[in-house]
Every structure is written in C-alpha cells, then in structure tokens.
Amino acid sequence: MDIQNIEIIKSSGEKVKFSLDKLRSSLKRTGADDTIVNQILDKVRDELYQGISTKEIYNRAFALLKKNKSFLASKYKLKKAIYELGPTGFPFERFVSAILRYSGFETKVGTILQGECVSHEIDVIAFKNSEATIIECKFHSEQGLNCNVKIPLYINSRFQDIKAHWIKSSKNEEVLTPGWVVTNTRFTKDALQYGNCCGLYLLSWDHPNNNGLKDRIDRLGLYPITVSTLLTNREKQFLLSRDVVLCRELKNDSFFLDHLGVSETRKEKILNEISQLCG
Template identity: 85%
Template sequence: MNISNIDIIKSSGEKVKFSLEKLRASLKRSGADEHVVNQILDKVHDELYQGISTKEIYNRAFALLKKNKSHFASKYKLKKAIYELGPTGFPFERFVSAILDYSGYKTEVGTILQGKCVSHEIDVIAHKNSEATLIECKFHSDQGPNCNVKIPLYINSRYLDVKANWTKTSKDKASLTEGWVVTNTRFTQDALEYGNCCGLYLLSWDYPKNNGLKDRIDRLGLYPITVSTLLTQREKQFLLSRSVVLSRELINDKFYLDHLGVSETRKKKILDEISQLCSS
C-alpha cells in the first residue's frame, strides 16, 4: 500500500493525506526511543485504510505507547489533556497562570479592573520587573473551533480601555506594557495578522513557532494533571476542583490521593508516572 495516497479525516472533517513523518515526530516527542517509535509506526501502517480518522490513528498509537511506558503515553496525549481541563475555562486559566509562575512571573487570576468606560474581569494579570501584562484565555473543549479575528479585536478593545485608566487603578505602580491572548487551539491567519499589527501577544498550541504552548509545557515539564493515564476521570475532576492543575503539584499534595481512597500500590504507580513525566 502506498501510504502517501491514504486520505485521513481530521476532527474538523477536513480530508488530508496521511504523513508518516508527522506521526513519527509526535511519537518521538513523547520521549520514546527510535526502536519503540519504529515498532508503533509499523503497526499503525498495517492498520491504515482510506478515510481513517486522525482519532483512530491517535488512539492506536496511544494504546501502543501506554503498553510500553505510561509516561510516554501521558506526554503523547498532551493536546487531548488540555481539552480535558474543561468544560469551563477556569482550570485552563489556572494552568496558564501556573506556567507563567514557573517562568518568573507573579500572577493573579480572575481580577476585576475598572477601565475608562466599564469594568472588566481579567483572566490573568502577570507581573515581572515592574511591568504588568493582561492575559485573556480562550479555551475550547473540543478540537473544532479556532480563534478568528473577532477574538483579538475584542480583547484589544478591553486592553485599551483598562490601559486608559491604569494609572488610577494600579496598586503597585507597575507599568501596563502588554496584552496577551492565549488559546489551547490555533489562531486563524487574519487573527494573527491583526494581533501582530495592533501589538497583542498571541500564544496558541503551536504559535509562536518553537515557543507555543506545547513547547513551553515540554520545556518546563509543566504537564496538566489530566495527562495521567492512571488517574480516573472522576479523580482528575476532584483534583481540578481542589486547584491541583499541574501534575507536579500532586507530588507535594499526595494526601489528595489518600482522600480519594487510592491504595498504596496504585498511589506509587501514579506518583512514579508523574515523576518520570516531569523529569523526562
């Protein structure tokens, strides 16, 4: 079978040609070695057919990685794990805040600020070096929608309204220097063009190149609790409700696992998976 002629169906319904190299790159990103990656590619190759969905390919590759080592599978499912932070956007806001905290910022989540015209609830305010950044998070709980130009247009108008009244509302005399829009999906081309033109900083799953959300998460080892392949959905939701958003937070807050009634044997497996993931 010539795999370059295989059409696969994306979650959006779009039909594209299967790329072995894209699958190879995503598998290598999990930390699996060349031998494991090649084994999985061979098995997926044998199961390809015209019109197979990207979800089917992902599920097969995920199952094979999990069979090998669970922390490889955890890293591989990162994008899906971000969607699982939903259905509301609040855990995603906490997640973005945590990434910035580990990057040297001091952050506040869900602050009300008075603009020149109206008041605004700001998802995240980040402080660093006497400068403040206003950050709006646009979370999608499924893979369909991207952020179109209406999003940065709206956020920029809010940013300008707050900026016009900043000197009256700022408590620490920090300068308001930048507005950000962060999404777990992608920006359309016109959204990128508008954001770059008006001076908004745009951060998405894979933008800016080599410094998108996935790159920052991998670089800092800041994986959401939802990447775990060993925690149940109910356990993940319980932890999120207790503001345990990062996997590494569970290492210090392991008493939550006791509260959930997790056995000592299973607790050790969960914590080993997280330790290997965060240090990989």
C-alpha cells in the same frame, strides 16, 4: 498500499495527506526511543485505510505507547488532556497562570481591573520586572474549533480601555505591557494578522513557532493532571475541583490521593508516573 496517497480526516472535517514524518515527530516528542517509535509506525502504517480519522490514528498510537511505558503515553495525550480541563475555562486559566509562575512571573487569576469606560474581569494578570501583563484565555472543550479574528478584536478593545485608565492612575507602579491572548487550540490566519498588527501577543497550541503552549509545557515539565493514564476521570475532576491542576502539584502533596482512598500500591504507581513526567 502507497501511504503517500492516503487521505486522513482531521477533527475539523478537513482532508489532508497522511504524513509519516508528522506521526514520527509527535512520538519522538514524548521521549520514546527509536525502537519504540519504529515499532509503532510499522503497526499504524499496516492499519491505515483511505479516510481514516486522525482520532483513530491517535488512539492506536496512544494504546501502543501505553503498552510500552505509561508516562510516554501521558505525554502523547497532552493535547487531549488540555481539552479535558473543561468544560469551563477556569482550570485552563489556572493552568496558564501556573505556566507563567514557573517562568518567573507573579500571577493573579480572576482580577477586576478598572477601565476608562467600564470595569473588566481579567483571566490572569502577571507581574515581572516592574511590568504588568494582562492575559485573556480562550478555552475550547471541543477539537476542531479555532479562534477567529473576533477574539483578538474583542480582547484588544478591552485592553485599550484598561490601558487608558492604567496610564492615568497613580496607584499602578508597574508599566503595562502589550496584552496576551492564550488559547488551547489555534488562531485563524486573520486572527494572527490582526493580533500582530495591533500589538497583542498571541499564544496557541503551536504558535509562536517552537514557543507555543505545547513547547512551553514540554520544556518546563508542567503537565496537567488530566494527562495521567492511571487516574480515573472522577479522580481528575475531584483534583481539579480542589485547584490541583498540575502533576507537579500532586507530586508535592500526595495528601489528595490519600483523601481519595487510593491504595498504597496504586498511589506508588501514580506518583512514579508523575515523577517521570515532571523529570
């Protein structure tokens, strides 16, 4: 079968041509060597059929990676792991806050700020070099849902209200920089156009190019605990409920694994996986 003519179905329902290069890139991004990557590509290519879903391709590649090295599989499941931070957006807000902290910002989550007209609850406010940045997070717990133009429109109106009061207030020593909108999915074309036009900074799974959410996570080694292939869903939810969002946090405080009653042998495997992830 000529794989160039294979159409696959994305989570949004859209049909696209299968790309071996895209699959290769996503596997290479985990740090897998050429031998492992080529073995997986060969097996996936043999199992392709017309109308296969991206989810089926992902599941097969994930299983093959996990068979080789679990920490590579953890990196590969990053996008899915972000969705697993749900169903509420609060763990995602803490996750975004953590990424900013490791980038040199001081952060606060869930702050009330006064606007010119009304007060606003802000997801994250970040401070750095005498500047303050307001960050609003839009979390989707289902794949295929993107942020349309209504999101930056709404957030920009809130930002402008806060900015009008911020400038007048003598309490605020920091300069207020342009607001951010962060999502775990993607922005529509109109949303990007409006955001760029009004001066908002938009951060999504793959935007800006080479500096999107996935790039920042890989670069800083800031993986959410939901990427683990060794922790159960119950254990992940327990850790999230205790505000343990990053693998790095668990690496530095394994007390929570003891609290969960994890055996020493399994604990060693989990911490080894996490150490390899965090680099």
